[in-house]
Amino acid sequence: MSISTSDFDFVAELVQRKSAILLPKGKEYLVEARLDYLAKQKGLPSIAELVSRVRKQPYSELPDELVDALTTNETSFFRDLRPFEGLKEVIIPALMKARSVPRTLNIWCAACSSGQEPYSVLITLFENFPDLINWNINYFATDFSAEMVERTTNGIYADLEVKRGLSEELRTKYFNKVDAGWQAKPMLRNMLQIRRLNLIEPWTLPPIDLIMMRNVLIYFSNDIKKDILGRVRKTLTPDGYLMLGAAETTISIDNSYSVEDAGPARCYRPKTGGEAVSMPQAQKGL
Ligand SMILES: C[S@@+](CC[C@H](N)C(=O)[O-])C[C@H]1O[C@@H](n2cnc3c(N)ncnc32)[C@H](O)[C@@H]1O
Structure with missing residues (x-):
């Protein structure tokens, strides 16, 4: 047709x-x-x-x-791998040190598609930082698409999807076999606050320590990228971290970020003395 x-x-x-x-x-x-x-x-x-x-x-x-x-929902478990190495080697240890009191970590996976990305981050946390079990973790996973929000909520992946990026060992440890494939165990699903959120509209979130916003800015004009990055900057805590997709950057779009290496990954952080605000009372929920 x-x-x-x-x-x-x-x-x-x-x-x-x-x-x-x-x-x-x-x-x-x-x-x-x-x-x-x-x-x-x-x-x-x-x-x-x-x-x-x-x-x-x-x-x-x-x-x-x-x-x-018409949205592209391409994603996979541990997509591009390096960001997850960066989380393991640099970002999570730094945040755990900085937040040892009050042991709270706020994470946002924006444009999470069918959920493989937030589940991969959670597996990275569980596998490498067992102490986090005693922390208060507020993890927001959002997407524009109602269908993707539903898929993330159900956390069910076909064999082929699971094979893309997930080892057998991790699959067995964190997923249950169901008729349609493999479902993330409640210990993972219960940690996510999953909502629809359109990045071009205003959002209400508490200050966030780690924002994963990967492989979505590429679809937008420079003006829209600038607007979103400006609002992301205000949502990040002053010492927070932003991770973008491999083909995305803040450079030449928003110079209020500094670019840093996090192990093999690249991350973006509010420049010191910039505009980032830390709200005294963390607002819960979206
Ligand atoms: C290519 S996927 C990226 C998924 C995941 N972040 C990754 O890197 O694997 C892009 C996602 O962006 C979402 N998206 C597109 N436009 C959006 C918007 N205006 N606000 C929020 N999400 C949007 C789509 O629904 C899609 O799930």
Whole structure:
């Protein structure tokens, strides 16, 4: 099924307005493949009919479902590995030292997709820092997509997904076999506060010590990246850490961050004397 130019323009504008994701000309093939699938799921005969319904029902769930269908949710356990080495070797030890009183750690995985990333971080914590069992860990995992939020909440992964990045040993230790594959054990799932959160809208979070915001800024314009990085900067504690995807950086976009090595990984931290605020009363929840 192909998409007309006017439908493509309408879809690209809708997706940009709702999620900030850019769909430049030339991406018609991607839009066609994904909307073809959605149209079939909805029992509709064509992409044109699907788009027509989205136009006619702007306040239904359909526009969000269409945007969802066009987001890229690619992820895997321990994706790129180096950030997790960085957490193990440098970032978590530094934060544990700095937060030894009151033994509280706030973590946010923004754009967590189907959850492999926050579960990988939790496994890294459990495997390497057993003392954290006595800490108060507030771990927020958020994504724009309702479907991804549901998947993260269920924590169920097919065999193929589990094989991407998870050793048999870790799988057996942290997951239970279920009909559809492997489900993260309650000890992991119960630690996550999972919510929908659109990064282009204001968010309410307590000051966060570690923000993982990987492989999402790449989809946005420089203006949107700058806006999000500015608000992330205000959410980070003054000595906190931001990790971005391998193809992402703050350099040339927001100079209020310093770039540091964390073992084999790269991280971004508020520059001293910058604007980061530490709220006296941590606000719980989103
Ligand atoms: C490629 S995945 C990255 C997943 C994970 N962070 C990783 O690196 O493996 C990008 C995720 O960003 C989410 N996303 C896209 N636009 C967003 C927005 N405006 N606000 C929040 N999340 C968004 C998508 O739903 C998708 O799950």
